[in-house]
Amino acid sequence: MGSFMQRATGTLIIPVGVFAVVWTLATLDGASLFSSGDSLLILARATAVTMLTTMALAINLNSGRFDFSLGAMALASSTIGASVAINVGGGFPVMAAVTVLSGALLGAFSGFLYVTLRISPLVSSLGVTLLYEGLAFTITGGGNISFTQYPELVSFGKSLVAMTAVIIIALIGVYTVFDRSRFGSDYRSLITGQAAAVSAGVKEKGNAIKTYAVSGALMGVVGLIQASSKGLIEAGSINFSTIGIMFTAFLPMFVGGYIGRYSNDKLGYLLGALSMSVIGLGYSALKLTSAQQSLITALLLVVFLIFLSNEERVGRWWRKVKGGNRTPQQPSDTDAAQSVGTGAR
């Protein structure tokens, strides 16, 4: 794994580098990254949403399961939670509990369909996306759910403490479930060698369904945060409009994967999400238009993918520049083995 310094450098170089660059650009422009009292809240909220989405995407993608229904699960679960809280009462605690539970059930159902139908997860998740968008549409009658008349339901998304707690709890929870439990051990063994794991008694279908359930629960929290911060749930479309949220997770996921070589991929997802949120604050501080923001974000993704695809070449160039000829620290065999495989299919 390398020395502590190497691991610390590999883990922190991207978030610290991003912060330094964005902060410098903002300062040169005479702006501040934290110009309003809500800046920290926005940073924490954006980090929480992106981190949870990245984790929900990555835990299935690590097993080769591309899940397009993440956004639809967030939408449907928050629609169910908000509808119950508004119609039955109980305020935010009921909304939160129902939303997260609904997310887990929706995720488990998605996993059940996948293992039962035995079709490509890409195809089945597209169907599930429409199904869940349709569910939300049916519940709301095709309209929006507005919390204008229910201010008690929006306090969660406006609390810095709550957002920070979500980040910490989710990070510890996902780390524990996937890195420190029997379930996680089975999950990783399926990734590294499905046939061997099944021969050893691991139930791949049950593991896949549970993984989908965790993914759904994480997206339930995302739906909860978004609903309570926007004060609005838009549930009137059945046209794959919810797919977009997963694209916000790609760059943090790749960044997390890179950081994971030096520490832990879950921590990497957090730091990747934090980096993207800092960039978002930078966009605002620099007063970039939405078109400029989209362009820069796309460029960052492309540049990072080019870097990942040409890492060895970049390494050789860097060593040449430094004039040294030492062999760079490679990821450990264990790390590499953990991240290869197909998992439950």
Next chain:
Amino acid sequence: MRITRNAVAGTAATVGMTLALAACSSSAGTEASGSAAADGGDAVETVKMCALVSDVTSSEALAFRDYYTDYIASEFPVEFVYSDELTDAEAEKTAMEGFIANNCQAVISFASADRPTQLDMAEDAGIYYAVATGALSAEEYETFKDYEYYVGAIGPDAMTEFQAGYDMAQYFIGEGDTSFGIFGGGIPYYLEMHINRAAGMLTALAEDGTTSYGGATEMGDILGKIYADGTIKIQDFESDVYELTGYLETWDFDAAWQASMAEMIAADPDAILAVGTGNAILGSAVDGTDIQIGDIDAYTEDNLVAMENGTLGFLAGKFTSINGPIFAATLSAVQGEPYRTEDGSAFALSQGYWTATSAEEFQEIVDADNVESPVYDVDTLSPFVATGATYDEFADFVGKYTFADLVG
């Protein structure tokens, strides 16, 4: 997760494919809404009328739809078929193809990404086409006004949109307000109505002698600058009297968008002038502050609550049954009596908004016009459906759209 070239390439390919899938699917289906339920309709042929819509979620869009499918379809021999939410020109084209294949006899369009293509397709297919709550540009009108199957357009024209923004800013100026934030909505997408409304706001502010936007003080110059920039640059706003403390656009809700919103709220302007969806997007954020929102939206329950609690200070809204006359004209055309201007062209008629600045005015409007009891009811519309009415009579009917005209 180990990142390999294959993983990177596979992900990039999948993202591309997904976007293509999403784009295609957005217009893949249509939903039949409403039914032919006219009294005694057994002997009358039911007209299949199809609606292209770019918005299916807002309260305004839902109210428009309910008016057609619940009220109109129960009073006239017509069946409505609605498209899915159409987000771009390609989606509109696909939906039009579906309508033509499904034997729609007329299309009422609420979608404006590519109206020329819609018009050409309708003309080629020989089905009537009408524009609701909108207008063609002057150039487009000159191009298409002689199309046989183009019925016409009724809705706020560019000047009406400009006036709505202007009136909003004037209202808050009249209240003594001097510091403003602006929510520009779809300006970066070159949404014409939003650009015109924002230009109206800035023009109202620029009537003060010390105030200008990028050096411009006149409507045309301000419009030109917004079109050139594709946004509003608050650093280009100069005034000794007024202050533009923040600007927000689009509906991204990402970190950058939220930070810009927080900055605009933190600047504590007297009012935020929104080109649309102001209360829905910003209502929760300004709750508990003294900031008032000016909005151009719809007469919904949420907006009423916001006006009651003081969050919403000004609302210009299309009333629920505003699309009654364009329906009447389209049905009349299908039944053989299209309205044409004196020179034989399709019509282009303007209608504006009803305005409320208090909860009492708001309630008065809601009581006067709703799906169950619209101002454009069957008795009002029937005289203009294939009854021999002239264009001038129809234009006069459409032109009397104000609250005072219709409600008294």
